Amino acid sequence: MTADAGAKAAALADAAVAGDRLALARLLTAVENRSPIAEAALRSLFPMAGRAHLVGITGPPGSGKSTLVAALIAEARRAGRTVAVIAVDPSSPITGGALLGDRVRMQAYADDGDVFIRSMASRGHAGGLAPTSAAAAAVLDAAGFDLILIETVGTGQSEVEVAAAADTTVVVEAPEMGDEVQAIKAGLLEVADVVVVNKGDKPGAQRTASQLRAMLVATAPRDAGASSSGPRPKRPEVLITTAATGDGIPELLAALDRHRGLDRVGESTAARHTRAEAHVWAILAERLRERLHDDAHATATMALLDEVADHRTDPYTAADLLLGALRSDDA
Amino acid sequence: MTDRPIKVLIAKPGLDGHDRGAKVLARGLRDEGFEVVYTGLRQTPEMIATAALQEDVDVVGLSILSGAHMTLVPRVTKLLTERGMDDVLVTVGGIIPDVDVEALREAGVAEVFGPGTTIGQVADFLRANARPRG
Numbered sequence: 206m207t208a209d210a211g212a213k214a215a216a217l218a219d220a221a222v223a224g225d226r227l228a229l230a231r232l233l234t235a236v237e238n239r240s241p242i243a244e245a246a247l248r249s250l251f252p253m254a255g256r257a258h259l260v261g262i263t264g265p266p267g268s269g270k271s272t273l274v275a276a277l278i279a280e281a282r283r284a285g286r287t288v289a290v291i292a293v294d295p296s297s298p299i300t301g302g303a304l305l306g307d308r309v310r311m312q313a314y315a316d317d318g319d320v321f322i323r324s325m326a327s328r329g330h331a332g333g334l335a336p337t338s339a340a341a342a343a344v345l346d347a348a349g350f351d352l353i354l355i356e357t358v359g360t361g362q363s364e365v366e367v368a369a370a371a372d373t374t375v376v377v378e379a380p381e382m383g384d385e386v387q388a389i390k391a392g393l394l395e396v397a398d399v400v401v402v403n404k405g406d407k408p409g410a411q412r413t414a415s416q417l418r419a420m421l422v423a424t425a426p427r428d429a430g431a432s433s434s435g436p437r438p439k440r441p442e443v444l445i446t447t448a449a450t451g452d453g454i455p456e457l458l459a460a461l462d463r464h465r466g467l468d469r470v471g472e473s474t475a476a477r478h479t480r481a482e483a484h485v486w487a488i489l490a491e492r493l494r495e496r497l498h499d500d501a502h503a504t505a506t507m508a509l510l511d512e513v514a515d516h517r518t519d520p521y522t523a524a525d526l527l528l529g530a531l532r533s534d535d536a
Numbered sequence: 537m538t539d540r541p542i543k544v545l546i547a548k549p550g551l552d553g554h555d556r557g558a559k560v561l562a563r564g565l566r567d568e569g570f571e572v573v574y575t576g577l578r579q580t581p582e583m584i585a586t587a588a589l590q591e592d593v594d595v596v597g598l599s600i601l602s603g604a605h606m607t608l609v610p611r612v613t614k615l616l617t618e619r620g621m622d623d624v625l626v627t628v629g630g631i632i633p634d635v636d637v638e639a640l641r642e643a644g645v646a647e648v649f650g651p652g653t654t655i656g657q658v659a660d661f662l663r664a665n666a667r668p669r670g
């Protein structure tokens with residue numbers, strides 16, 4: 206990294222922490238672009254992060270996630286908390302374009318200085334979207350936001366991973382969404398800490414909530430991860446909300462806080478550990494890729510990949526050889 | 537670091553209640569490879585400037601049919617400048633009388649797109665004139 210990027214990163218990071226929203230916005234752009242500025246800024250900001258409550262909100266399109274986020278902003282602001290939102294929408298794999306429309310539902314808070322809303326396209330990042338959203342959340346966390354809401358569509362693997370990596374994961378369903386929901390439910394419910402049946406004003410909300418509760422009873426509670434010594438995480442609560450009117454939103458915020466309290470003692474460590482591991486792992490993979498393609502290694506790496514492509518070398522042997530090449534550098 | 541898509545905010549300031557045209561443009565630009573943030577109807581200049589800042593867009597496209605462009609557009613460009621976003625490209629789409637076009641340019645508008653403009657023409661103009669920042 207150039208000294209120039211380092212100086213620019215330090216200036217942006219200092220300004221963002223001091224409350225400069227333009228600097229914050231530009232840092233988030235650097236994070237999205239995975240630029241050297243982002244890396245340098247994150248090194249200095251990371252120790253300041255870790256205080257915010259990260260809440261992932263996922264579920265099928267149209268279930269009311271963005272409307273729910275807007276309602277949660279209102280409720281959290283009433284309680285005097287500052288709120289940041291990261292709203293992720295998919296990029297077209299063909300054109301690279303994206304339509305980021307979540308903000309429409311949240312624009313009422315556009316002029317509240319204690320609310321910061323950022324739309325992000327998922328792009329086709331190697332290693333998935335989670336490292337980028339984790340870095341963006343860390344920047345917002347360091348900038349002092351109390352509550353960080355991350356909205357993703359619960360249809361893609363990578364998108365679900367983003368929400369699942371939060372401290373608290375909310376899965377939003379709506380009544381009567383048909384067969385599609387059945388398919389989505391099974392996979393999505395696994396990551397849920399809180400399940401919301403939104404559109405409580407529509408017929409069938411109670412029935413959908415009962416069905417979901419039954420499904421949750423049938424499946425084992427969420428695995429606490431590696432540490433079997435911690436308290437066993439609770440089965441997710443199922444709540445009914447009407448995001449459009451605000452009904453049930455105070456109860457939802459209370460449930461999020463309760464989960465966080467629980468989180469703090471036990472599972473927190475599991476959720477945060479998983480997030481840390483994914484984040485470091487993605488960086489490590491990127492670093493390895495960079496080194497294997499640098500001037501000293503590129504030719505040998507490409508030759509080995511060709512051998513695998515031609516089935517002259519198997520991929521396991523190739524991986525061992527590449528690791529060996531890096532190891533002999535270090536010797 | 538690699539080529540980041542150009543990020544565009546499409547906003548409808550003022551009180552008219554039709555956003556079909558703005559939505560068609562938003563979708564069209566998405567299909568042309570842009571990252572498009574859409575903010576919906578009835579946006580105040582303040583809301584538009586704040587959204588442009590938080591989203592760190594390269595372009596702000598204002599769609600106006602109400603005839604209030606001479607009051608709304610200069611307020612948006614002034615707010616963007618005040619908030620350090622004077623490097624953002626601002627374009628206006630809608631039915632703008634020729635006499636007003638020059639005044640809008642002086643207020644900082646890069647281009648005015650009339651009713652017959654195709655999405656391809658808008659996309660070409662943005663690619664040629666918006667430099668992705670950051």
Ligand SMILES: Nc1nc2c(ncn2[C@@H]2O[C@H](COP(=O)(O)OP(=O)(O)O)[C@@H](O)[C@H]2O)c(=O)[nH]1
Pocket residue numbers: 264265266267268269270271272273307310403404405406407446447448449450
């Ligand atoms: N009846 C009803 N409609 C809602 C409610 N919440 C959201 N909607 C509507 O559902 C549609 C999709 O909402 P949106 O928040 O964009 O869903 P998302 O795709 O999950 O983010 C919109 O037309 C909303 O107005 C609700 O509580 N009740």
Ligand SMILES: [Mg+2]
Pocket residue numbers: 270271272306307356
């Ligand atoms: Mg949404």
